[in-house]
Amino acid sequence: MAIHRDAWGIPHITATSVLAMAREQGRACVEDRAEQLRLDRLRGEGRTAELTGTAGLEWDCFARRALLDETGRRAYDGSAAETQAFLAAYADGVNDALPADHEPWHPWTPATVFLVHHILFGTFPSKLWRHHAGEALGEEGADLFRLEGPPNGSNAYAVGGGRTATGRPLIAGDPHRQFEDPNVYAQVRLECPEFDVAGFAFPGVPGIQHFGHAGGVAWAITNATADYQDVFRETAETLAGARRRTETIEVRGGEPVAIEVVVTDRGPVVFHLADGGWSLRTPSLVLGALGLDALLPLLRARTADDVDRALDHWVEPVNNVVIADAAGTVRRRVAGRVPRRRDGIRRTPGHAGDGHGWAGWVDELPRTEASPDGYVVTANDRATPAYDAIGLDFAPPHRARRITELLEAQPRLDVSAAGAVLADVRQTGGEALLARIAALDGLVGRDREVADRLAAWDREMTVDSEEAALFVRLRDHLVQGICAAGVLRALRAPSPYGDLLAPWFSLEARVAASIDTLLAHGRPWGLPLEPLLRDAVSAAGRAHEERWGDVHRYQALSQHGVGTAPALPLPGDTHCVLATGWFPGLDVSVRGPVARYVWCLADREASRWAVPLGASGDPGSPHHHDQQQTWALGGTLPLAGG
Secondary structure, eight states: OEEEEOTTOOEEEEOSSHHHHHHHHHHHHHHHHHHHHHHHHHHHHTOTHHHHGGGGHHHHHHHHHTTHHHHHHHHHHTSOHHHHHHHHHHHHHHHHHOOTTSOOOOTTHHHHHHHHTTTTSSSHHHHHHHHHHHHHHHHHHHTTSOSSOOOOOOEEEEEOGGGBSSSSOEEEEEOEEEOEESOSOEEEEEEETTEEEEEEEOTTSOSOOSEEEOSSEEEEEEEOOOOOOEEEEEETTTTTTOEEEEEEEOOTTSOOEEEEEEEOSSOBEEEEETTEEEEEEOHHHHHTOOOGGGHHHHHHOOSHHHHHHHHTTOOSSOEEEEEEETTSOEEEEEESOOBOOOGGGTTSOEEGGGOOOOOSBOSOOOEEEOOTTOEEEESSBOOSGGGGGTOSOOBOSHHHHHHHHHHHTOTTBOHHHHHHHHTOOBOOSOHHHHHHHHTOOSOOHHHHHHHHHHHHOOOBOOTTOHHHHHHHHHHHHHHHHHHTSGGGGGGGSOOTTOGGGGGGGOHHHHHHHTHHHHHHHSSGGGOOHHHHHHHHHHHHHHSOOOOHHHHOEEOOEESSOTTSSOOOBOOOOTTSSSOOOOOTTOSEEOEEESOEEEEESSOGGGOEEEOSSOSOOOTTSTTSSTTHHHHHTTOOEESSOO
């Protein structure tokens, strides 16, 4: 058994058996991410306040009321014996290497950590927002907001061998999440007599879950934006038969806090109100499963069909998966459990008195097979009408269309060109706004200059582009102008559910994501938009001239405090393939690609990958952010890193 590290500090783990390999993976993860593992374990158990004080209370209340650790344990207990042994071996490896002041892991802790990373990935926060907006504006007014929030998101595509330079398929992509330090994904290579797989793992979870290359087959995912979570309004009457218990949260530097955990037939009450609360229902809570029995079959996969069969175990989050193998198969499928239920609760919360309304699972999930000369693309969009069976709101089609356009222009795609697709910074979502600016008549002086510059702009969101910065200034002023309208006053208040759901309840983010819809409407909520457009043009022209990279820089939510990673300028924007997220009023980017990969099925060693920051979570390590510059430029590193 050995842990070899390449020039970037990425661990290559070799072992004589599957369980020995899992144990070594656990050890290696502690070497790289000990503090991250401690915090994520405490997050799963609702105990972060023991470490962070009162700052952790909000999350801890939610984690306990949502039964995260209980669900992780149920998922472990309900898994196959070999899956349990796999998770237990990993936990043993973690415990072998943990510092003396860290608590040992339970065998089910990896399952709980996996759930921590995904409990907020579904639709329930947006349903609560929709309810909030509906109360303020009515249903028609709420319809003008996009439901799923900011439209930047993940990309993945697979290209058949008839369109590649090698004659074998390629897979490429980049998952988008909030930037974190340490990063949410860790690169790793796992080798034992049964398999040899490279890819990205969640620190704290054994194997390679979402993005992997097993030699003869590779796979990658994006969020399917499926609707698989529901919330129900509970009242004193509906809670009469609920199961209740009191738990105590220890608080560093403060007094312990007692909370009530309430569980109904619909699910646990995750937010308590004076006259009841909101209960949450998810597939993992109903089934007591996460899909852990997919982990080992994924590692053992040799063909696309093997990956397909492995993913039949998957529960949540519900993902789009692109799969390709060396024999030439290329496909896209949705993996996970989506409940069948009445339409009324697919968009808004339900009433607990009406019951949960779940009646089994959607049987026919979307699936597409590509020809040898074809390809499949997923960018969180409604790729086919079949997606209507699993959700109502998806990301706009801009990124998927741009990727398709770029692939059509590359009849013989190679690894370098495949990576370049992911680095594309063409602004694809601003056409409606730019058209409205160009149509404004009577502009003079500086306002006319602004309109003319944007009309001549090449739409490239490069770091040195002054026109890109000008466009974003104008967009920002328009968003702020709309948000200032009196009719939206009630939505300017902070999230009624605290900081935990603040991103979903940001009026600025909702308006920014809805610009196309609002412009198409003409007078949303009775607002005349032309005066606001003219004001935005004037404000953008008066502002100090700057380049896009001056105001669009990397910033991570850090366990170590601010400033442990370089605040590098980032190309791209919300509506680019390189979707480095923009948020109104911020001069930083806090969301974007948290990994990047190109999987070559002709020669795995020719594959490439990169992450923001680096392999180590220790700010003092030479591998803490040694990939940052390459990643920020849209680049990748060789998988065979020496």
